[in-house]
Amino acid sequence: MTTQSPLARPSSEHSVSEKRDVSHVEASDAIEEEEDPIEAKRVLRKIDWRLIPLLMFLYTLTFLDRVNIGNARLWNLEKDLGMTGYDYNIVVLVFYIPYILFEIPSNILLTRVQPRYWIAFLTLGWGLSVTFAGFARNFGGLLTARIFIGIFEAGMFPGSLFLIGSWYKRHELLSRMAWFMVSNDIAGSISGLLGAGLGSPDGVRGVSGWRWIFFIEGGVTCLAATLAFFFLPPFPQDSTFLQPEEKTWVLRRLRADSSQTGQDEKMNVRGAMRSLRDWKVLTGGVLYLAVCVTAYSLSVFQPTVLKTFGWSSLKSNLLSTPPRVASGIVSVCVGIWSDRVKRRGVFCVSGYAISIVGNLLVMLLKNGNLRYMGLYFASIGIYICQPLVIAWCSNQVVGSVKRGTLTAFAVSCGQLGGIISAVVYPSKDSPQYVPGISTCVAFQVVGILAACNMWFWARHENQQRDLGRRDHLRELAEDEIAKLGEKHPDFRYTL
Template sequence: MKFPTLPGKSHRDSSSSSDGKQVAEDIEKTHHEHDNLTPDPDEGLSDAERAKIDRRLLWKLDLRLIPWLALLYLISFLDRTNIGNARLDGLEKALHITGGQYNATLSIFFVSYALFEPLTNILLKKLRPSVFIPCIMMLWGVTMVTMGLTHNFQGMMAARWWLGFAEAGLFPGINYYLSCWYKRSEFGVRAAIFFSAAAVSGSFGGLLAAAIGLMDGIGGKGGWAWIFILEGLATVLIGIASFWMVFDFPDEATFLSVDDRRRVIRRLKEDKQSSAEHESFKMEYFWASVKDWKTWLYAVIYMGCDGPLYAFSLFLPSIIQGLGYKSTRAQLLSVPPYAAAAVLTISIGYIADRTHQRGLCNMGCALIGITGFAMLEGGTTPAVQYAGTFLGALGIYPCIANTIVWAANNTEGVYKRGVTLGFVIGWGNLNGVVASNIYQTKNKPLYRPGHGTVLGYLSLFLLGGSALQYFLLGRENKKRLNGERDGWAEGKSEKEVERLGDWRPDFIYTR
């Protein structure tokens, strides 16, 4: 697949266009070879020499991909949740909106966000990441600025709708994108580092909002408006820089040599993945995802942590304020729970990669989160309830990245994986509509109904769904290891068996 060169990027792209063509031709040629792998640039080297080259390649990928993508998600999550910080700095009073109308501005974001998410991975693949991601960033950055310029409820509703539309492609897109670079056993910790930016944004957002809030009255704008305007302008600038900082898929990545691209593709195919290959979209990939029971059970699990995630991130400043703390101090006290969550998110990603027990990691974190929200629900002192916010964050944030990686690990095929992640993440984010309405002003300061709803999500969907998926995947793996699924490959060529993806009899699921 060839794409027009983006203006201003010819110095990066043109020098490797012929190399990219050569790699693509090598891939196509070797489709018909017995081992179905690209040429091995390290043929004849010892295992120790290969391992050294592999470590160097991974380090190069990590440095080029992870830091910038984590920054993009930090900006994304900050921009969607900073309305909670703006609320403490006078948003409702300035726009003359009620508590119910404020909740509606939260809900409308998730409607457009969830509606467009299933389509975005297809667009990412067709338009290429180095164009798609910067464009949507600039769009939502401009939308953020307009949020700071609005004067009424209707204007804020319109801006939040377009913010959801523009941000829809980033989270599923980057998770899908990273899954096209790393082995299944390597993806988890990278996705966790990437997602930990959401927790960092909570910490950073509280500190930033406390500082920006001091600009109240400058230029005739309230502190709440400056939060949106300044953060929106920063997003636009980072979006422009992303044209040069976001790279395309492995077979076209310009920061790699031809041999390194071949190494990345070989690593994926040895891991029984075909995610780095060029592949034309066909509706059969869409239906393969829709008809797969794993897709829908992962969607249930993800709603079990994603609904609580948005309830927590949107209302934590208000929850802490309800414990008796003033605006600025409430902003600052929201920082430590997020920082703790970021550390555990990365730790769980590392542990799950090493043990391949993603289901057990989900269940363990769910129990921590359930304990935390039980303390918020039943606690009678600020100290107990504030401790509950820590456990709540520790129980929610690690499960987001872990569940996405779990779904990606067990869904093979370029477009099937993209569609599956779109459905899973889209459905999870649609539950942000529920999360936006469970913490009502009338329930201040203890918010018992909100905490009870989150408890239900964590117990039934996250814990219960993870346990069921863990059991079903284990049962299916046992059947495959016993040869009960070998009939699925009978009479098929090697290429046809490969196209079965995760329905191949020798594909063993990560539990």
């Protein structure tokens, strides 16, 4: 005699779901028929509160420690270290080289080491690196510190996305990723305030303002590593904070949602290389690169652009905050909306288009107030796309190996955007920065083309499955069917 889970509805409702034609619906629909919505919501909220706030806090610190050099620049950084010409741009750029190289290896290690151990180690490593950057005496010392910050930060973002993606169904994912990535906006909103506040003791005890920024922000990050060590949850199959029946329910719905059973497969080099041959994984890299060229330009160079309006360093730091607040609010709202309607493409294309309009306003207009309005549009549009493209591409693949490879590869490609933004905004292009902003617009056009390709292909493939033109795959051996992943006839791509 079996005991029914408190998360299941009565068997009479379950019998209805058994009569449905699963070849014309997503595999998750059957699970939705079985769920008690009140109990399901309770368990999901339990997961949300354990996972999302802590990762948001850690990623906020990640982003602050990455872009604080933009605020430090306004507090005598270049003067104290004797930096001239492209030295600042090189310091910004060099961070991204180790960041790109260590993305995929870090996600491979994450599946073999408990997330709390690995992410706590990374957090402590980059916190110490930021702190020691404050002791730099020349250009070479700051350059070395930035390299180590890149090494340790490399695993945090893709690892967090991988962990979040392991806990939720495909159409629950974007709203959670949007909340997680609103950390970008939190960091962007307070970085100016922190730059103004932490740098204001400039000269106190003979220490320049930029050193105070690095010392204090780095020290806070080191302390935050203890939170990751004690409170970060593992992957679902290893969780202990859920009741046994809750854990069973979570694992069962995740398997049903992706039409496969290989959830516990660990990443390895061979699997990662095989996944990189999938065009959907490659498209994820293109889409995220198109996002990050503009995102990093806004994060690192926005205070500098604002200063060309004739504003002081303090005012430029402070007024870099409101556009990020607006973009964070809109990003979360769009994420919730997209999850509810189970659509991605239309929001993705719209986000790129809005950002293009904003960038053109900043580049072509002369009036400071109108250019400032353009920064709002540029920020809102691009931060709609940032969580969206990761969630959308993750929706199109099945299995831990491919999902982990996709998140790491996409984020690696995104960091190329950081390198590009670092070299296309030299001071000589002030105040309009035509080459830099034109580069952002060009990449966003590429993003629109890649998104339209994904959107139309997903629609075509779903139509083929609805017409039964992929049903011949059901005749494969059982073990082969289990390996089909997103090629399974029951699987539906997200439009």
